[in-house]
Amino acid sequence: MTVYERPVHLLWWLERRSYLLFVLRELSSVFVAWTVVYLLLLVNAVSDGPASYQRFLDRSGEWWMVAINVIAMLFLLLHVVTWFGLAPRAMVVKARGRRVPPRQIVAAHYFAWLVLSAIVAWLVLR
Amino acid sequence: MADEITLEVARFRPGEDTEPVLQSYQVPLREQWAVLDGLSYIKDHLDGTLSFRWSCRMGICGSCGMTVNGDPQLSCATFLTDYAPGPIRIEPLHNFPVIRDLVVDIGDFMDKLPTVKPWLVRDVHSPLEEGEYLQTPEELEDYQQYSMCINCMLCYSACPVYALDQDFVGPAAIALAQRYNLDSRDEGADERLAVLSSPEGIWSCTFVGECSAACPKGVDPAGAIQRYKLTAATQAIKGLLMPRSRR
Ligand code: SF4
Ligand code: FES
Numbered sequence: 001m002t003v004y005e006r007p008v009h010l011l012w013w014l015e016r017r018s019y020l021l022f023v024l025r026e027l028s029s030v031f032v033a034w035t036v037v038y039l040l041l042l043v044n045a046v047s048d049g050p051a052s053y054q055r056f057l058d059r060s061g062e063w064w065m066v067a068i069n070v071i072a073m074l075f076l077l078l079h080v081v082t083w084f085g086l087a088p089r090a091m092v093v094k095a096r097g098r099r100v101p102p103r104q105i106v107a108a109h110y111f112a113w114l115v116l117s118a119i120v121a122w123l124v125l126r
Numbered sequence: 127m128a129d130e131i132t133l134e135v136a137r138f139r140p141g142e143d144t145e146p147v148l149q150s151y152q153v154p155l156r157e158q159w160a161v162l163d164g165l166s167y168i169k170d171h172l173d174g175t176l177s178f179r180w181s182c183r184m185g186i187c188g189s190c191g192m193t194v195n196g197d198p199q200l201s202c203a204t205f206l207t208d209y210a211p212g213p214i215r216i217e218p219l220h221n222f223p224v225i226r227d228l229v230v231d232i233g234d235f236m237d238k239l240p241t242v243k244p245w246l247v248r249d250v251h252s253p254l255e256e257g258e259y260l261q262t263p264e265e266l267e268d269y270q271q272y273s274m275c276i277n278c279m280l281c282y283s284a285c286p287v288y289a290l291d292q293d294f295v296g297p298a299a300i301a302l303a304q305r306y307n308l309d310s311r312d313e314g315a316d317e318r319l320a321v322l323s324s325p326e327g328i329w330s331c332t333f334v335g336e337c338s339a340a341c342p343k344g345v346d347p348a349g350a351i352q353r354y355k356l357t358a359a360t361q362a363i364k365g366l367l368m369p370r371s372r373r
Contacts (some may be wrong), residue, residue, distance in 0.1 A: 002140045003223035003231060008289050019286055021336040059299030
């Protein structure tokens with residue numbers, strides 16, 4: 001029997017908005033990884049003493065480094081917002097026999113984010 | 127309102143065509159007509175050689191899935207007037223081999239479905255005299271949404287992961303596995319684990335979410351898969367921490 005199989009186009013992810021958003025979200029993982037590496041470099045620079053920390057700051061102030069980090073931040077935001085938005089689909093939480101409404105699960109995630117950020121801010125700025 | 131609408135229907139005649147070609151037909155535009163009625167009109171009055179599948183005409187049998195203007199749809203539940211003034215492009219479901227015109231080969235899905243054992247599995251069946259296995263409304267609610275699946279495969283057609291990797295067990299099969307896993311009468315979760323948590327199972331899914339957008343029955347297969355990821359991950363961790371306990 002001869003059948004027809006539709007070939008998958010190289011640019012299939014441009015076919016629909018949701019596919020594009022999905023590919024961008026996948027891509028955001030690269031920037032999440034970059035942010036982790038950047039933080040490790042920071043910690044390394046701090047532990048190597050003031051001179052190395054200053055060098056790290058100088059390099060971070062270069063335009064291209066700022067550009068990378070701004071892009072990374074945008075992707076990180078995309079990652080977080082989409083991830084939190086999806087959380088209630090994966091988590092079915094029951095309290096006193098009733099299903100916790102999805103909106104409350106999302107809210108709890110944002111609340112946890114806020115608390116963690118406040119703790120980090122307090123540690124850094126104190 | 128115009129009284130006719132153009133349907134551009136993908137025709138594929140095996141042995142004659144190397145790929146589908148669009149053929150246009152004018153059909154009456156009636157308010158209560160679904161795309162499927164338009165196709166039946168073509169078959170009855172214009173061109174008897176057009177092939178397509180259907181049965182119930184009421185969104186229950188799941189056999190009339192097609193790609194309508196690029197989106198996977200049940201052709202019996204998609205109305206002509208929603209696309210007026212047209213034209214409406216009608217193609218076979220994507221991601222399945224086309225046998226003829228709008229008829230696709232669903233063998234792959236049919237082969238995958240039984241691998242997740244979508245039926246009640248019991249270690250021991252209680253004797254008939256004891257009556258039914260009772261269930262509370264809350265227990266029913268746990269899985270009811272997943273039990274609405276009509277095997278229409280629109281979710282497979284919408285899924286880019288399935289398009290790229292045909293070994294993926296796929297949205298509906300996993301949602302149906304969850305339908306039984308979450309059923310209080312079922313004891314087969316362990317038997318379904320191997321297939322579901324294999325690389326072709328839940329971990330192939332990258333949560334594009336298009337399956338749930340396409341589903342005409344509100345099953346939310348994407349949600350089912352993510353829920354199972356959480357379950358499988360928790361079980362794997364439990365297994366590491368307490369290797370001797372089962373479940
Ligand atoms: S999950 Fe929805 S789209 Fe997929 S086969 Fe079932 S009813 Fe159809
Ligand atoms: S004909 Fe049965 S679902 Fe459309």
